[in-house]
Amino acid sequence: MADLTQILNAVEQGDPKAAAELLPLVYDELRRLAARRLAEEKPGQTLQPTALVHEAYLRLVGGEQPQDWGGRGHFFAAAAEAMRRILVEAARRKGRLKRGGDLRKQPLDENEPAAAPPADATDLIALDEALGRLEAASPRRARLVKLRYFAGLTLPEAAGVLGVSRSTAEADWAYAKAWLKREMEKT
Secondary structure, three states: OOOHHHHHHHHHOOOHHHHHHHHHHHHHHHHHHHHHHHHOOOOOOOOOHHHHHHHHHHHHHOOOOOOOOOOHHHHHHHHHHHHHHHHHHHHHHHHOHHHOOOOOOOOOOOOOOOOOOOOOOOOHHHHHHHHHHHHHHOHHHHHHHHHHHHOOOOHHHHHHHHOOOHHHHHHHHHHHHHHHHHHHHHO
């Protein structure tokens, strides 16, 4: 089996066989990350980990223009970004007025109240908007949030992808969490 970096380089060059070899190498890890991320979503999420992985993979390697993969870390960072965008798009679709807007589905049995989402569930759209503002102010901290929150990387793994020390990543993570919390409370 070829090295992941070599396959990514071949995908960059437009080799269709390389794209077919890439999926089996990264599928399990991408699916694990997607499952972990979707487990944190509000109840009623209809997007499944497999569908999220497939959509993200198609966005990563299925485009007309070849991607410039800098290696494994860059590929998984791009996968995290693709998953984030897919989840935000799904949240926006659910919130559109033609799909009921903020209305919630009610069970047919009127004796049972509708299950409310947990009080600590993160509003994905508000997070995306706040993350966009953080990215404008501090791109590295925004990338760290994407790697931690959307790709499910640990702090040491994310620090390695970003090429910073663990202490820098810890400081950035503490700052980003506080900054995002403050920004999300404004809206």
